[in-house]
Amino acid sequence: MIANSKEIVLKVGFEIHQQLLTKTKLFCNCGCIEPENYDSYFFRKLRPAQSELGSYDQASLFEFSKMRTIKYYSSFGSSCLVEADEEPPHRINSDALETALIISLALSSKIVDEINVMRKIVIDGSNTSGFQRTMLISLGGYLDVDNKKVGVQTICLEEDSGKLISDDGNIKEYGLDRLGIPLIEIALEPVTGTPSEIMKIALTLGRLLRASKRVARGIGSIRQDVNISINNGIGVVEVKGVQRLDQLIKVIEYESIRQHGLLLIAEKLKKERLENIIADNVREITDIFINSQSKTVKKILSNTNHTIKAIRVKNFKGFFGYEPYPNIRIGKQLGELVRFYGFGGIFHSDELPNYGITEKEVDKIKEILEIDDKKDGFIIIGGPKERMSVAIDALCKRLEIVKLGVPSETRSALIDGTTIYSRPKPGSARMYPETDVPVYNIKNDLVLSLRKKVPKSWNETITQLSKKYKINKTLSEKIFDSIYFEIFEELSLSTKLAPSFIASKLTEDVINLERQGYESNNLTKEILVDIFKKIDSGQIAKESVFPIFEKLMKKEVTSVESAINLLGIESVSDKELDRILDQIIEDNMSIIKEKEFNSINILMGKSMASLRGKVDGKKINDLINKKLKNIFQSDN
Ligand SMILES: [Zn+2]
DSSP, X not given: XXXXXXXXXXXXXXXXXXXXXXXXXSSSSOBOOOOSSOOEXXXXXXXXXXXXXXXXXXXXXHHHHTOOEEEEEEOTTXXXXXXXXXXXXXXXXXXXXXXXXXXXXHTTOEEOSEEOEEEEEOOSSSSTTSEEEEEEEXXXXXXXXXXXXXXXXXXXXXXXXXXXXXXXXXXXXXXXXXXXXXXXXXXXXXXXXXXXXXXXXXXXXXXXXXXXXXXXXXXXXXXXXXXXXXXXXXXXXXXXXXXXXXXXXXXXHHHHHHHHHHHHHHHHHHHHOOSOOEEEEEEEOGGGGTXXXXXXXXXXXXXXXXXXXXXXXXXXXXXXSOOSBTTBOHHHHHHHHHHTTTOOXXXXXXXXXXXXXXXXXXXXXXXXXXXXXXXXXXXXXXXEHHHHHHHHHHHHHHHHXXXXXXXXXXXXXXXXXXXXXXXXXXXXXXXXXXXXXXXXXXXXXXXHHHXXXXXXXXHHHHHHHHHHHTOOHHHXXXXXXXXXXXXXXXXXXXXXXXXXXXXXXXXXXXXXXXXXXXXXXXXXXXXXXXXXXXXXXXXXXXXGHHHHHHHHHTTSOSSHHHHHHHHTOOOOOHHHHHHHHHHHHHHTHHHHHHHGGGXXXXXXXXXXXXXXXXXXXXXXXXXXXXXXXXXXXXXX
16 A cells, blocks of 8 residues: 655654663662562552643543543562552652663753653553653754754653553553653654655664663563654644554554545545535434344344434535545544444444345435435444443544544554554643652753763764674674664673674574564573573584574474474484484495595485484584595595
8 A cells, every 4th residue: 555655745753762771660669570470459440630630621531431440460579659659759760860861961952950750640540640750851952863863852751651451341450560660751853754764763763772771672662652744734643652663664654644545535525525514413213223133233232221323424425435545434534433432333324235234224314314315424323322422522523624634633553553543632731740759950060970871873882892792783783773682792791602693593583583473572581591501502503593483483382492392403412423423424335435525415415314403514514524534544
C-alpha cells in the first residue's frame, strides 16, 4: 500500500520515553528489577476529585466513570510502601538526575535553575496515587542528525507507570515493579521528511542515549509517542506505544496513508455533496431484530441490558464504504471509535444487507428512519443501554467533521505498524506541585563536573569499540545497537572467544532467525552466557550456536542442555575424535592413495557428516591434515 508521496507532506514530532539504568527507583530504594513472581497484591479504586480532572473532556469523564477495581501486584525488593502510595516519596534519585543532566548537556539543552517535582493526573489506574511525578530538567537544544539540527523542546525526568498485566473489563491488573523506574522524556520539535529520514532521527537519538551507557536496553525500555500530521492539516494524531524502529517506520507510513485517505474522502464529499452531513434521526430498533438470524445481533441481544439503535446520516450514502486506499474507510474509523465506549462495532448502510441482516430488516429500518434512498445512509449500533447515548454522541460529532479530513485523536500502535483509535486527544493535563519532595537547586559546579561525562559522538563511540574489540565498524554498530551489548562485553572479557565471533552470533544469527519469524525473547542472559561458556570450555563446537539458537527461538526447548540433547551434539573427547578420524581414514585408504592430499575434501565431507556441531570444523581439518602428512611421510 503506497500513497503518492508527491501529494503527501509529512510532519512528525517525537516524544521519547527511555528507562534509565539506575540501581534504584526515582523516589525510593527499591531495585529496578523484574521479579520472577509477585508475592502479594492489594485492591484499589481510584477516585480523583472532580475538580482535579479540571479541563478534561467528556471522553475522559466517561473513561473515569467506567473506572473499575484495580489489582496491584508487588514483590519484595521491587516495590515498597512508596509504590503502594502508603508512604511519601523520598528524595530524587541523584544518579537518575545526573543522567538526565548529562543527556541535557549532550543535546545542548538549557538546564533549569531549580527542579520542581510536579504531579500529572493519570486516570487509567497505572499509578496507585492517581498521578505521575515528573520534573522539567531543561529546555531547547538540538540533536545533530547527519549535520542537520533537529530542535529539542523539553527534557523531563519522570517515573514510569505500573505494568499492565491484564484487563478483563471488570478488573485491571498492574505490576508495581515498573512503577517508579526513572524515565527520561525527550520531546523533539516536529520535522518534515520521508518516513526513513524520520526514522533516522529516532535512531540517532536512541544511539546517543545508549552511548551514555546510562540507559536500559531491551524491548519495552524505550517507548515513543509520535505526533503525525500531513499536508499542514489541522488534525494532529498522536500514536502511542511505538517500541521498535521497524515498527516506527511502518506506523508513519500507515498514518500518512490513512490520513491522506481521510483527506481524499473529505474532498470527494465536498465536491459531490453540497448539503451538510448531519446525523439527525436516532431510533430504537431492537424490535425489528427480535427474531434476527444474524449471529452478531443475536449475541448483542443475548444480554437483556442491551439495546439496538439506528441513526440516519443525511447525504452520506456511499461514503461509509468508500475506500481511497485498501481498508481506509469511514465505516472502519467509526467502528474503532465506538470500541472506546465498550461496543463491538457498528453496521452501516453501505455494507447491508449482509452479516445475517436481511433486506427485509434493512427496509424496515429505512422506513423508520425516513431514509431518502438516493442520498441518505444509516448506522446500526447495539450494546449496553447506559453507554448508548455517549457513544451515539461521539459518532455524530465524528460524522460532522468528515468534511474537514483528519480529526485530532490519540491512537495506539500495533505490532504490524497499523494504528487503532484509542481515545480523543486529551487537553493538556493539569499539573500540581508535589509538596512531598523538596525543590532541588542545580549548582553550577555540578553541571561543570558532568560535562566530562557527556557521551562521545556516535562515530567516536564506534571507532573506540572497533579498536577495543578488534571488530570491524559495521559489526561494532550492530552489536552496539543490539540489546545484547552488555552480554557481549561481559563474554568478551570473561572468555577466550574472539569478540568478532560473539558479536556476529549475537547479531547476525539472531536477526537471521528473527527474519524467519521466530522470537528471541527466550534467549535470556543466563542462556546466552551458558552457551558461550560451553563453547569456551570445549564442551560444544562453535558450529552448534546457530542450531541451539534455532531450537530455543522455535520454542522446541527451554534450556541449553535440552537443545544439546535434542540436537545430539554432546561433546566428543579428543581421544574419541582421534579414533573416529582414524576409522574414516582407514575406510577410505584407496581414495587417499589415489588422490593423496587432494583427498582432504572428501575426508572432510565424511567427517563433518558425523561430527557437525560437535567439533569445530577447523580442528577436524587440522587433524586430518596432520594424519595425511604422517601417512605420506612414513610411506616415503
Ligand atoms: Zn519502593
